[in-house]
Amino acid sequence: MRVEATSKIDTLINQLDLNEHINAFKQFFSREHSLYIEGDQELHFRYIQALDAIEFNAPPKVADFTNAKLHLQKQGVLQFEQIFEFIKVVRYFRYFKNKNLSGIIGEWMEKFIIEPKFFEVEKYFTHDGKFEENLDEMLFGLGERIKEHKANISSSLKRLTSSPKISPYLIDTQVHLINDEESLLVRGGFNHVLKGAIVGRSSSGGFYVSPDVILKTKEQIRYITQEREAIFYTYAKEFSSKLAALLPFLNFIDKEFTKFDNYQARVLFAKSKNLQLIKSKKDSKIILEGFIHPALHHAKPINVDFSKNILMITGVNAGGKTMLLKSILSAAFMAKYIIPMKLNEHKSHIGSFKNILAIIDDPQNVKNDISTFAGRMQEFSRIFEYRDALVGVDEIELGTDSDEAAALFKVMLDALIVRGQKIVVTTHHKRLAALMADRDDVELMAAIYDEQNRVPTYEFMHGIIGKSYAFETASRYGIANNIVNEAKKLYGDNSEKLNILIERGSQLERELKQKHKLVDEKLESIKAKELELKEQKQMVYEELEREKKALKQSYESAINEAKQAARAGDMQAIHRAMNEANKKLPQAKKEPQIAQITEFNVGDSVKYHSKKGVIVAMKDKKEAIVEVDGMRVRVKTSQLKHTHIPHQKPKTDVNLNVxxxxxxxxxxxxxxxxxxxxxxxxxxxxxxxxxxxxxxxxxxxxxxxxxxxxxxxxxxxxxxxxxxxxxxxxxxxxxxxxxx
The missing domain is CATH 3.30.1370.110 (Ribosomal Protein S8; Chain: A, domain 1)
Structure with a gap:
């Protein structure tokens, strides 16, 4: 799939009012990325879903590795800050790998095998990126000498502030740091009692003076600092040389972290806003259930079925037609880039489109020197350059006579459909809607108007043409009733009767919708009870898992105590610890007695202690070589028992004894x-x-x-x-x- 130009994407985001949502999403990246993830989208989505089921900490903010890697290729010397960027990523992957995850994420983490040479660099950096000076005796000594000299400077300045000769000239007794120079704040005339360099002036007219008495000590600190910097540079050179030899490893973690960062940003953003993750499907169908545009607050959820080629939205002014159009395009855009959104992901279905195009704004302005309609024609001409695109057109007949435009746009829409476009349009005029209404590939949708309260409901109905309610809107916004009534007469009785029929059809649709709502509520109640039962089952399962985990930890603790005792050579402590561990294990069922067979042959299935294996060679009748868990062991046949088991993957046996x-x-x-x-x-x-x-x-x-x-x-x-x-x-x- 081709990545759209950044400028076009930014323009579309602005047209669809998604700026705030996208910017909030980008804050979850550890480093800057494009919205599109290169590669197999199906595979990416599998990783995202698997990651969504895991609790984990967000990765640290990380700089781009491109310049640092180029520097290493040219045998350059990196700064400690650049080196630590690599270390942050490796440490984060180690943290994730240590979680011992299963499934697709666990398999992915197993690929991260950290090069031993990398530890030789990493060990010199603290968790916050500071150099571990304690590992270098000379550096540690120089650091201690600097601390000692700074303490001497502090003592010297305190003695000066308590001197009876100088105290009359002191404005305060504090030590001020001006331009990295320790100084005292004194009044004019101080030069008779205090020798030093003026390093600044105060707002009250005082002088910041760095006394000569501390100059020698400061020079010693500067000399020591230069020594330290030379040592640091030697380390930086050594580290850069080691990292240059590890460039294939660094390239690998860089590429994998880019993928992981794209995944985790989507997962953590969705969790922070209680949003859903959905990916576009391999068709052109769009069904939205419970979708809420991220720019709207306390909005009514949108439910729309856009399975056909054209969706035509008509109805009341300021009734939400434009926002419905933007919502459809926004959902397709966010699904394409797997950006979390608010909707029912189980009942929604969003197709895939190579391009998403919007004609929403009025193109007329002084700079363009072009009329509204001419500008619209320019925009439509560009749409014909694309294939397999989702196109949204707001106020399709804007800027010209509606009857002429209806005929023109009908033919244009037909031509766009032939090119594989899927089009959603809004219009106030019923002429174009009437021309397209009887077609099987056209879906009609109307904004609903509350006749009783004379306000839009911001809800929509499928299958009807809606009134524009121009007269009602004019009255609502203060146009005099006599003017509105005169306009109605001029509009004509026949046209008004048509509007009445349209409204009657809308009323029937609303009644049907209410009945559907009651049925849906009963269904939701049943589903809620089902969910409650599932949650109870899950709670019981989790409790069982906690008990198993506690038992395992208790046993492992006892085993570790036994190992420590073994290292110390304390055999009594070993026996005590092992007995304690075995007491905490559930009693294993006794295995059925296996008849002893005195003869053994190559290929026999045997049991050696608690392990099962196969005889692969016989040295003589008294010794055999047995393959156990992938290892070959030479044992005496007197220690073996015959058994008959199917060949299967080895299992870990925790039923150990002293x-x-x-x-x-x-x-x-x-x-x-x-x-x-x-x-x-x-x-x-x-x-x-x-x-x-x-x-x-x-x-x-x-x-x-x-x-x-x-x-x-x-x-x-x-x-x-x-x-x-x-x-x-x-x-x-x-x-x-x-x-x-």
């Missing part, structure tokens, strides 16, 4: 290198299955051969993240702490 968690230490003392690696291989496999992320291996010091074999094995093992010598109290060089 025996599974007890294997945190592996003692290899006295073993040969080959024997030790076999034992260590099985130990790591068991630790992975049981969920441990850190274990300890004892190998001793001795000749160093066993220590070397253990190191080489750990380096080559694909599941070992890192390892290091244990602390002195846990074995020192004779043991290894292994992270899995």
């Amino acid at each position: 025996q599974k968690r007890a294997g945190l230490k592996c003692d290899l003392h006295g073993m040969r290198a080959e024997e030790a690696t076999e034992v260590l291989d099985k130990f790591i496999s068991d630790a992975l299955i049981n969920g441990w992320d850190e274990v300890i291996v004892y190998h001793g010091i001795g000749t160093g051969k066993l220590s070397y074999a253990v190191k080489e094995f750990l380096k080559a093992h694909p599941k070992v993240k890192s390892f290091s010598d244990a602390p002195i109290n846990m074995g020192g060089f004779g043991a290894k702490i292994v992270s899995l």
